[in-house]
Amino acid sequence: MNTLETRIGQVVWPALRCSRGAAGIEALSPLFSEFPPGGVIVFGEGERHVERLIARLRLASPGDLLVAADLERGCGQQVAEQTALPPAMAIAACTLPEAAFEAGLLTALEARAVGIDVVFAPVADVNTAATNPIIATRSFGDDPLRVAALASAFARGLAEGGVIAVGKHFPGHGSTVQDSHSVLARVTRDEAALQEIDLVPFRTLIAEDIGGIMVGHLEVPALDPVPGRPATASPNVVLDHLRRRLGFDGLVITDALDMGGFRSEPAAALDVLHSGHDVLLMPADPLATARALAAAHAARHLADEVLDAAVAHIATARAWVRAARPERIRVRPGLAEELLADSLTVRGEQTPRLQPGSPIDLQLFGEDDSGMVVPALVEALAVEGIERQPGAAVLGLVITSVRAWKDSARLPQRVRERLHWAAANGRLTAVVVLGSPYELLELPDNVPALLAYEASPAAAQAVVKVLCGRAEAPGVLPVGQLLDTP
Numbered sequence: 001m002n003t004l005e006t007r008i009g010q011v012v013w014p015a016l017r018c019s020r021g022a023a024g025i026e027a028l029s030p031l032f033s034e035f036p037p038g039g040v041i042v043f044g045e046g047e048r049h050v051e052r053l054i055a056r057l058r059l060a061s062p063g064d065l066l067v068a069a070d071l072e073r074g075c076g077q078q079v080a081e082q083t084a085l086p087p088a089m090a091i092a093a094c095t096l097p098e099a100a101f102e103a104g105l106l107t108a109l110e111a112r113a114v115g116i117d118v119v120f121a122p123v124a125d126v127n128t129a130a131t132n133p134i135i136a137t138r139s140f141g142d143d144p145l146r147v148a149a150l151a152s153a154f155a156r157g158l159a160e161g162g163v164i165a166v167g168k169h170f171p172g173h174g175s176t177v178q179d180s181h182s183v184l185a186r187v188t189r190d191e192a193a194l195q196e197i198d199l200v201p202f203r204t205l206i207a208e209d210i211g212g213i214m215v216g217h218l219e220v221p222a223l224d225p226v227p228g229r230p231a232t233a234s235p236n237v238v239l240d241h242l243r244r245r246l247g248f249d250g251l252v253i254t255d256a257l258d259m260g261g262f263r264s265e266p267a268a269a270l271d272v273l274h275s276g277h278d279v280l281l282m283p284a285d286p287l288a289t290a291r292a293l294a295a296a297h298a299a300r301h302l303a304d305e306v307l308d309a310a311v312a313h314i315a316t317a318r319a320w321v322r323a324a325r326p327e328r329i330r331v332r333p334g335l336a337e338e339l340l341a342d343s344l345t346v347r348g349e350q351t352p353r354l355q356p357g358s359p360i361d362l363q364l365f366g367e368d369d370s371g372m373v374v375p376a377l378v379e380a381l382a383v384e385g386i387e388r389q390p391g392a393a394v395l396g397l398v399i400t401s402v403r404a405w406k407d408s409a410r411l412p413q414r415v416r417e418r419l420h421w422a423a424a425n426g427r428l429t430a431v432v433v434l435g436s437p438y439e440l441l442e443l444p445d446n447v448p449a450l451l452a453y454e455a456s457p458a459a460a461q462a463v464v465k466v467l468c469g470r471a472e473a474p475g476v477l478p479v480g481q482l483l484d485t486p
Helices: 004-011 022-027 029-034 050-060 088-093 099-114 144-160 191-207 236-245 268-274 286-298 304-323 335-343 373-383 413-424 437-441 457-467
Strands: 015-017 039-043 066-069 164-170 212-215 251-254 361-366 394-399 430-434 449-452
Touching (some): 004 029, 015 022, 029 286, 039 050, 088 099, 088 335, 099 144, 164 251, 268 286, 286 304, 335 457, 361 373, 394 413, 430 457, 449 457
Parallel strands (some): 039 066, 212 251, 430 449
């Protein structure tokens, strides 16, 4: 039945956190009863058998639910049993010609297998700020044309695998130095620079008929003169630029509305719909948000044509994904390991080498938050006959990561200064960077350095193979040409 409540429910997509199990589904029951949602975003949170919870969620829903997830790094990002891929910047470093397409295809096939319909990827942001705290290695790099090519290849893989790809974060989060999880991030480029850099990948994705675009919590004065208004509430950004000027007629989705870059009160949802969005993703209180929209409609502040346009876009997306039939497609096994190995990057021409049987000391710069990376590196060295011994030649190990609300994807300034001093004064035989490529760029030229774009046990094991001469590092650094920030 096409009631006001069912139409409002279509545009309000709550979160399901799998660590809550059945209790998470039960918590959505009031929303399901009053405003049956058109979709939901699922967070696996390391839990096993996420597909079973998704199946239970569908049974509890009174309508045909679209299930979405953040899968920038493969289905394993949310589903423990599936494949975890290297980050986008690692894929950009690869020499394999179809790396991005195959990564997207594998992600889609595994997503469909567990019941996920909508994938919030690829990241289409051109990362030009070395100190960007939240995009960094999630981006394909700082070359707008290469980011466009790789993002579109990843999106084609997703579509061929039968899921809706959603490019993010329009109109571009790569030049910001704030984390929109915490505050409203500000894009300071003028419109000409936006057109030449940030909007290039989005124009390409739209030209290739990507299914969805996610809008970021970004203040963009070049596109919207209203001070402090986020793109997620801006008709200038969404209706005028994305819809009219770029001609996008697909699904437009907000970034999570419970983030610090957006006002959390339910009434703010009205601005989102009026700005041209179709999906209100993860409002802090989904039921209160739906009720606020119903009240706005009763007061004639929300027109039927605005709501119906959003519902129509969601219906089109649902029809597309239900009609997709990708069952016969296969991806070669071992893709994640192949991408990781192919992405390893040496700065300059000198590959760091360690001698089997010779001891090594290890100096850590940064934090091994998982507690798993350093032990994996030490164990891999031991297998090669290289024991850790204080007073021996020193291998510098740099670890960084990109995480929401952390406010930095780089080493802290004091730690960075300590690294640079040790490198410049000959205290380090070689340096291994697991994470930010910008730490590699800033090292002295005479220090052999090796980069993997993530801090993981798999990356630690892969770099040891290179250090011991059992593998090469063929990756090409995808940043360093276009930097806003030193």
